Amino acid sequence: MSDAWPWIVVAGLGAFHGLNPAMGWLFAVALGLHRDDRRVVWFSLLPIAAGHALSVALVAAAVVSLGLLVDGRVLGVAAGGALIVWALCHWRYGSHHRVRVGLQTGLFGLALWSFLMATAHGAGLMLWPALMPLCFSGGAAASASGSVVPALAGVGLHTLAMLAVTGAIAITVYEWIGLAILRHAWINLDLIWTVALVAAGVWLLLA
Incomplete structure (x- = not known):
């Protein structure tokens, strides 16, 4: 279990990121509704x-x-401090600095928007507690190649989990639920996201 937990965390965070509408499913649904084509949601x-x-x-x-x-x-302490600072900045300024991309954007614009949103939210920083033991199990890595492979595998697993959850929610909302539900069943995921960043930072500081 001790060897598996970083992979579980990486996949779990991918699912969590996919759950957040700011990470993409809301935009996919909006594009599909705007163009009246479910294929747009998939694409x-x-x-x-x-x-x-x-x-x-x-x-x-x-x-x-x-x-x-x-x-x-030293790296763990620095990363923990960075996560906490990022969480405080996101809590204080995140809602005032949103990336603006119109619904007429193409695939490149959508990819750029996704990159900027994930970066602004500190999505990658949240993975540090799990990536460090993956890349440097048993201490420092003997070489760059010894840590690159698990890092790439971690990114791949995280992305697949994020894509699966994003796709499932986007299609469900587009086909059956509709965006009107957000008026009555909204969860403050920004607050949950901020708490998760702080928790990851504290874990790194105390580990």
Whole structure:
């Protein structure tokens, strides 16, 4: 179980990110409704996943690069502090600085929007507690190649979980529920997201 938990966390965070409407499913549904075509909902999922994956992959690359140069404990403390600061900034300013992309955007614009939203929300930073033991199990990695493979696998697993949940919610809302439900059954996921960032930061500081 101790070896499996980082993979479970990576997949679980992917599902959590897919649940957040800011990560893409709301945009996919809106595009489908705007163009009155369910295929648009399906096609939108690929650039949304690609943009999210690129944002997370850049953070994974930072984990690998810094982990080869900096002591693991120092890196953990720095990452924990960064997560808490990011959470406070997101709580204070996040709702005032949203990425604006029109419903007429193409696939490239949608991928760019997804990348910027994932980056602004600190989606990749949230993976640090799980990526560090994946990339540097048993201490520092012997070489860059020894940490790159698990990092890529982690990003892939995270993206697949995110894509599965995003797709399931987008299609369900588009086909059966409709966006009107958001007026009556809205959950403040921004607050949950902020708490999750703080929790991950504290875990890294205390680990």
